[in-house]
Amino acid sequence: MTLTPPRRFDLLVVGGGAAGLSAASVASRAGSRVGLIERHRLGGDCLYTGCIPSKALLRAAALAHAQRQGGALGIAAHEPVVDFTALREHLNRVIARIEPEDSEARYQALGVTVVRGEATVESDFRLRVDETLLKGRSLVIATGATPRLPDLPGLSNAPWFTSETLWDLEELPRKLIILGGGPLGCEIGQAYRRLGSQVTIVESAPRLLAGEPEAISQTLATALSEEGLRILTARRALRIEQGGGRFELILENGTGHLEHFPFDALLIAVGRCARTDGLEALGLTLEPTGRIRSDPFLRTSRPGCYAAGDVTSPLHFTHVAGQQGAYAALNALFRPLLRLRWATSPVPRVTYTDPEIASVGTEAGGDVAETLEIPLAEINRAVTDGAIHGVAHFGIDRHGHLVSASLCMPHAGESIAQVALAMRERFSLSRLLGLIQPYPTYAEMHRRVATRWRERHVSPTSRRFAAALLGLLRTLD
Numbered sequence: 001m002t003l004t005p006p007r008r009f010d011l012l013v014v015g016g017g018a019a020g021l022s023a024a025s026v027a028s029r030a031g032s033r034v035g036l037i038e039r040h041r042l043g044g045d046c047l048y049t050g051c052i053p054s055k056a057l058l059r060a061a062a063l064a065h066a067q068r069q070g071g072a073l074g075i076a077a078h079e080p081v082v083d084f085t086a087l088r089e090h091l092n093r094v095i096a097r098i099e100p101e102d103s104e105a106r107y108q109a110l111g112v113t114v115v116r117g118e119a120t121v122e123s124d125f126r127l128r129v130d131e132t133l134l135k136g137r138s139l140v141i142a143t144g145a146t147p148r149l150p151d152l153p154g155l156s157n158a159p160w161f162t163s164e165t166l167w168d169l170e171e172l173p174r175k176l177i178i179l180g181g182g183p184l185g186c187e188i189g190q191a192y193r194r195l196g197s198q199v200t201i202v203e204s205a206p207r208l209l210a211g212e213p214e215a216i217s218q219t220l221a222t223a224l225s226e227e228g229l230r231i232l233t234a235r236r237a238l239r240i241e242q243g244g245g246r247f248e249l250i251l252e253n254g255t256g257h258l259e260h261f262p263f264d265a266l267l268i269a270v271g272r273c274a275r276t277d278g279l280e281a282l283g284l285t286l287e288p289t290g291r292i293r294s295d296p297f298l299r300t301s302r303p304g305c306y307a308a309g310d311v312t313s314p315l316h317f318t319h320v321a322g323q324q325g326a327y328a329a330l331n332a333l334f335r336p337l338l339r340l341r342w343a344t345s346p347v348p349r350v351t352y353t354d355p356e357i358a359s360v361g362t363e364a365g366g367d368v369a370e371t372l373e374i375p376l377a378e379i380n381r382a383v384t385d386g387a388i389h390g391v392a393h394f395g396i397d398r399h400g401h402l403v404s405a406s407l408c409m410p411h412a413g414e415s416i417a418q419v420a421l422a423m424r425e426r427f428s429l430s431r432l433l434g435l436i437q438p439y440p441t442y443a444e445m446h447r448r449v450a451t452r453w454r455e456r457h458v459s460p461t462s463r464r465f466a467a468a469l470l471g472l473l474r475t476l477d
Contacts, residue, residue: 007035007113007132007133007134007135008033008135008136009032009033009034009035009113009134009135009136009137010027010032010033010034010136010137010138010333011023011027011032011033011034011035011136011137011138011139011140011329011332011333012034012035012037012125012127012134012135012136012138012139012140013027013034013035013036013037013139013140013142013329014037014119014127014139014140014141014142014143014279015037015038015044015141015142015143015144015275015309015311016036016037016038016040016041016042016043016044016102016114016142017043017044017045017046017142017144017309017310017321018044018046018309018318018321018322018325019140019142019144019308019309019310019311019321019322019324019325019328020036020038020044020140020142020308020309020325021036021042021043021044021102021107021322021325022308022321022322022323022324022325022326022329023140023142023308023325023326023328023329024036024107024110024112024329025107025110025112025326026325026326026329026330027329027330027332027333028107028110028111028112029110030329030330030333032333033111033113034111034112034113035112035113035115035134035136036107036112036113036114036115037115037116037117037119037127037129037134038114038115038116039116039117039118039119042102042103042104042107042114043099043102044102044144045144045163045164046318047095047098047099047102048095048167049163049164049165049166049167050163050318051318052094052095052098053091053094053095053167054163054187054188054191054352055352056090056091056094057087057091057188057191058187058190058191058352060087060090060191060195061190061191061192061194061195062194062354063080064080064082064194064195064196065194065227065354067079067080068080072386073386082172082195082196084170084171084172084195085170087195088167088170091167115129115132115134116129117129117130117132118130118278119278120278120281121278121279121280121281121282122281123281125137125138125139125304125305137304138304138305138306138332138333138335139282139304139305139306139332140305140306140307140308140325140328140329140332141279141284141292141300141305141306141307141308141311141312142307142308142309142311142321142325142328143274143275143276143279143311144274144275144309144310144311144321145272145273145274145275145310145311145316146164146272146273146275147162147163147164147268147269147271147272147273148268148270148271148272148273149162149268150179150237150268150270152237152238152239152240153238153239153240154239154240154241154242155240155266157240157242158240158242158247158266159247159263159264159265159266160265160266160267160268161265161266161267161268162267162268162269163184163269166188166267169265172192172195172196172197173192173197173263173264173265174197174198174264175197175198175200175262175263175264175265176189176192176197176198176199176200176263176264176265176266176267177199177200177202177249177261177263177265177266177267178199178200178201178202178266178267178269179202179237179266179267179268179269179270180201180202180203180267180268180269180270180271181201181202181203181205181207181208181209181210181231181233182203182208182209182210182269182271183209183349183351183352184269185201185203185208185267185269186201186208186209186220186224186351186353187351187352187353188267188269189201189224189229190224190227190229190353190354193224193227193228193229194227198228198230199228199229199230200229200230200231200232200261200263201224201229201230201231201232202232202235202237202249202251203231203232203233203234203235204234204235204236204237205233205234206233206234207221207233208220208221208224208231208233209351209357212357212359212406213363213393213406215373215391215393215408216357216359216391216393216406216408219355219389219390219391219408220351220353220355220357220389220408222389223353223354223355223388223389224353232251232259234253234254235251235252235253235254235259236251236252236254237249237250237251238250238251238252238258240266241260246262247262247263247264247266248260248261248262248263249261249263249266272310272316273290274286274289274290274291274292274310274311274312275311276290276292276311282300282302282305283301283302284300284301284302284305284307285300285301289314291311291312291313291314292307292311292312293312294306294307294312296341296342296343297327297331297339297340297341297342298312298324298327298328298331298342299331300312304332304335305332306328306329306331306332307328308321308324308325308327308328309321309324309325312324315347315349317347317349319347319348320347323342324342327340327342345420345423345424346360346361346420346423346424347360348360348413348416348417348419348420350412350413350416352413354410355376355387355389355390355408355409355410355412356407356408356409356410356411356412356413357406357407357408357412358406358407358412358413358415358416359404359405359406359407359416360404360405360416360419360420360423361395361402361403361404361405361423362403362404363395363403363404367395367397367403368395368396368397368403368404369396369397369398370395370396370456371393371394371395371396372393372394372396372449372452372453373391373392373393373394374391374392374394374445374448374449374452375390375391376388376389376390376391376392376408376409377390378448379409379440379442379444379445379448380439380440380444381440381441381442381444382409382410382442384440385410387409387410389408390408390409390410391408391409392405392406392407392408392409392445392449393405393406393408394406394449396429396453399428400428400429400430400453400457401423401426401427401428401429402419402422402423402427402429402432403423405419405423407419407445409442409445410442411442412442414442415442415443415445415446418443418446419446422446429449429450429453429454430450430454432446432447432450433447433450433451433454435447
């Protein structure tokens with residue numbers, strides 16, 4: 001078959017998830033000819049199997065949990081009746097409500113040429129999608145990532161799921177095991193426990209959320225355990241055995257002792273791998289992890305080719321992918337005149353458990369001179385809400401600037417934005433102390449840490465001077 005001459009574009013974007021959609025949108029608004037290639041459906045993981053359905057699921061689970069907890073507030077408590085079919089229909093309605101924002105029609109209206117199918121790079125920036133040839137002056141790779149699967153004997157015959165296929169469950173599992181104690185495992189585990197499943201979380205590290213401060217991790221583990229989740233840390237999954245009409249996960253606990261745990265469903269949440277299939281002809285340099293290597297300007301090893309989102313970033317967040325997509329598109333379009341550096345500001349992250357966990361910055365850089373921990377019990381809004389579990393952990397440099405913060409409390413994701421702004425603009429804690437926070441809100445936590453830091457750093461000389469001045473004023477009265 002004779003192929004028609006390639007359609008020419010200023011920019012070709014491969015992948016229609018958060019990074020790709022952002023890149024295509026920004027490029028089209030800049031007046032360029034943009035081709036967007038997507039093999040499945042626009043919107044990517046976030047819309048269909050990630051952020052959107054998971055947060056709708058968590059909301060439903062929170063309502064179920066609230067029905068059980070009313071007694072503490074004088075409201076008659078009762079066991080909720082969960083209609084799992086109706087719940088799945090609700091999740092689909094939520095997706096359908098947001099879907100038009102990422103639809104093909106919307107992007108075509110912006111002037112983007114949307115091409116459906118599997119993209120294969122033939123040479124330079126010449127791509128084939130089925131029988132269609134596309135040629136771009138520049139290229140943005142935004143193919144995302146896919147769940148990583150462990151080498152676990154017996155897995156192929158077991159009822160296992162990932163974040164992409166979990167939504168295919170038609171019935172609430174009686175016994176759910178989750179491999180992985182990261183954000184996904186903790187969020188989904190708590191949700192399914194609240195909906196009525198028996199849930200076991202298995203983590204190979206010594207604790208959940210290993211990237212967070214230990215006080216944060218321990219607070220969450222306590223909260224989950226009190227809700228009835230079984231938390232197994234420092235465990236290694238060996239194999240899956242089947243017999244007598246049931247499946248068992250076999251674990252090793254570090255001392256050679258084997259443990260057997262039956263399950264009806266197994267959720268695998270042990271990380272993600274970059275999608276790079278079909279891009280071999282570009283000869284891109286990959287990191288040892290399999291991600292595409294890119295520099296601070298999101299340039300790959302191939303001139304004119306940029307990467308954005310999960311395919312290149314270790315930070316698998318929609319907000320990161322969206323911003324990277326915009327930066328990559330502008331750098332690709334206007335090279336070599338424009339060089340926007342990505343990651344010039346701290347990146348906040350949120351784990352949507354209850355209590356919610358939000359963090360920004362890291363103590364690993366060595367700038368932390370001191371740390372402060374504030375228990376949630378000191379925040380009056382938490383007392384009025386009956387919030388029991390919570391703590392905030394702050395890392396501070398020698399000049400009184402926040403270097404890191406981890407909040408474990410209700411609405412932490414909303415509160416972390418103020419901290420991120422303070423870190424980006426280099427506000428000192430003294431300046432943050434001067435900001436009036438509304439009362440009673442969880443934002444009082446920021447004033448609380450600033451006050452605690454100020455109390456630590458009032459010098460003896462300043463105290464003596466204040467005492468002497470007050471003494472003088474008393475003699476004048």
